[in-house]
Amino acid sequence: METVSENRSFGGTQGVYRHRSKATNCDMTFGLFLPQEAAEGPVPVLWYLSGLTCTHENAMVKAGAQQWAAEQGIALVFPDTSPRGEGVADDPAYDLGQGAGFYVNATEAPWAAHFRMWDYIADELPALLAKEFPLDMERQSITGHSMGGHGALTLAMGLKGRFRSVSAFSPICHPTTTDWGRKQLAAYLGPDETAWLRHDATLMMRAEGLDIPLLVDTGSKDQFMSHLKPEALAMAAMERRIPCTLRLQDGYDHSYFFVSTFIEEHIGFHAEALYA
Amino acid sequence: METVSENRSFGGTQGVYRHRSKATNCDMTFGLFLPQEAAEGPVPVLWYLSGLTCTHENAMVKAGAQQWAAEQGIALVFPDTSPRGEGVADDPAYDLGQGAGFYVNATEAPWAAHFRMWDYIADELPALLAKEFPLDMERQSITGHSMGGHGALTLAMGLKGRFRSVSAFSPICHPTTTDWGRKQLAAYLGPDETAWLRHDATLMMRAEGLDIPLLVDTGSKDQFMSHLKPEALAMAAMERRIPCTLRLQDGYDHSYFFVSTFIEEHIGFHAEALYA
Numbered sequence: 079m080e081t082v083s084e085n086r087s088f089g090g091t092q093g094v095y096r097h098r099s100k101a102t103n104c105d106m107t108f109g110l111f112l113p114q115e116a117a118e119g120p121v122p123v124l125w126y127l128s129g130l131t132c133t134h135e136n137a138m139v140k141a142g143a144q145q146w147a148a149e150q151g152i153a154l155v156f157p158d159t160s161p162r163g164e165g166v167a168d169d170p171a172y173d174l175g176q177g178a179g180f181y182v183n184a185t186e187a188p189w190a191a192h193f194r195m196w197d198y199i200a201d202e203l204p205a206l207l208a209k210e211f212p213l214d215m216e217r218q219s220i221t222g223h224s225m226g227g228h229g230a231l232t233l234a235m236g237l238k239g240r241f242r243s244v245s246a247f248s249p250i251c252h253p254t255t256t257d258w259g260r261k262q263l264a265a266y267l268g269p270d271e272t273a274w275l276r277h278d279a280t281l282m283m284r285a286e287g288l289d290i291p292l293l294v295d296t297g298s299k300d301q302f303m304s305h306l307k308p309e310a311l312a313m314a315a316m317e318r319r320i321p322c323t324l325r326l327q328d329g330y331d332h333s334y335f336f337v338s339t340f341i342e343e344h345i346g347f348h349a350e351a352l353y354a
Numbered sequence: 355m356e357t358v359s360e361n362r363s364f365g366g367t368q369g370v371y372r373h374r375s376k377a378t379n380c381d382m383t384f385g386l387f388l389p390q391e392a393a394e395g396p397v398p399v400l401w402y403l404s405g406l407t408c409t410h411e412n413a414m415v416k417a418g419a420q421q422w423a424a425e426q427g428i429a430l431v432f433p434d435t436s437p438r439g440e441g442v443a444d445d446p447a448y449d450l451g452q453g454a455g456f457y458v459n460a461t462e463a464p465w466a467a468h469f470r471m472w473d474y475i476a477d478e479l480p481a482l483l484a485k486e487f488p489l490d491m492e493r494q495s496i497t498g499h500s501m502g503g504h505g506a507l508t509l510a511m512g513l514k515g516r517f518r519s520v521s522a523f524s525p526i527c528h529p530t531t532t533d534w535g536r537k538q539l540a541a542y543l544g545p546d547e548t549a550w551l552r553h554d555a556t557l558m559m560r561a562e563g564l565d566i567p568l569l570v571d572t573g574s575k576d577q578f579m580s581h582l583k584p585e586a587l588a589m590a591a592m593e594r595r596i597p598c599t600l601r602l603q604d605g606y607d608h609s610y611f612f613v614s615t616f617i618e619e620h621i622g623f624h625a626e627a628l629y630a
Binding site for chain 2: 291298299312315321322323325326328
């Protein structure tokens, strides 16, 4: 693992690191914010999964999350959204290929060789973080934005016992029924839709439910609302009597101006679970 | 109008008053909390509509609302849930007749003679309050519990421009499809279901939407959940992109222990709209 940069931030350190990944068979870059408290011992971890077109950098520089993570003594991990590099398959569309890993393990050509983001986020990166940094991996929570909200929700439901709480900003909630979903799931996982089930938060909620606190915010003026379907997740969660806070925030859109407005509340929500 | 009682409460006054109602053609009793600020001039008003079996008294003594209304300088109105008295029709069931007015104007025998709770809450009682008390009727909001949550939601959607915000605890959200609803709507309004539409919050939401802030809390262990259907209202509100906060609160049931836990937040939510 190589240190790309480290900057002092809110009394802690915002680092960027690069490492060779077995899961994605290429170099991967991630951001990690360590609060001041990490100097004294392991701190809890909040994962932030980013959306389409993002790298490890977007949320790190635009979400304004470090201030609140510092206040709560929580580390933040900002993984990249896909494998990258010259030897890695890509597509001219912004919503497929590099920058659009959708947090799945691809099984179809040409994606299967590198696009194993589920394994990367679920197994490889946590193991690396545990080894290299003062993180308390018994206390993890997860959030994300858009495609990353989809990732946060499906990982939280798919990895029972891993996370203490899950939240999402403008998540893709029901991709098996929408434009941001059917195309990519078919490309990565093939035409057999049974393989898609574990990558649709609404279907997962119906099938598995959730046993950790859930918070979802979406802007009422989100320009991509028809791709997101927060109403489908709301219906599924409430039908299963899952404790939840589900909100449409008046007038907000899909941008980081939305995320940065509510990130304080999300980090506070996770802190409550991480320090319970 | 006759004063039944007045007690000092949190620096203000909790009163109970009785008056002859034209709408319901019988004597009606209501509670009114006036905060200290009412001595100096008109204060904003929050309506609290109660649930099945309740009188004006239940929320007044069990919701713990006065503390927070006093802090915000807001008056609270606690109407009764139905007409009452010897000459008023009743039913042996707890969910029909006296204590179960459902906030409709009954058109069917034997109910039509007295059960005109919509008119009472929408027209007659506000006019009386405006005449008798220092209330700023330009600043009204509404909340309620269970059948009263149903009333709050349907009145807020039915009386456009009247209220600045609406919230509900464990509301009956879709009565045209459930046990707490079909029986009563048929009894009060007759078999023509087109007359029921304006008394179903989910159908109103689909048809009319809502242009004021909306907050709904339901306990995840509510023993009457199958009568409430918060998931149907959630789906309808989010499908219409209505700004909203919809929550299932972990482990809470249908009781006033639930209401009193979250009434502070609801009153704070309304205060934000009333003082905007």
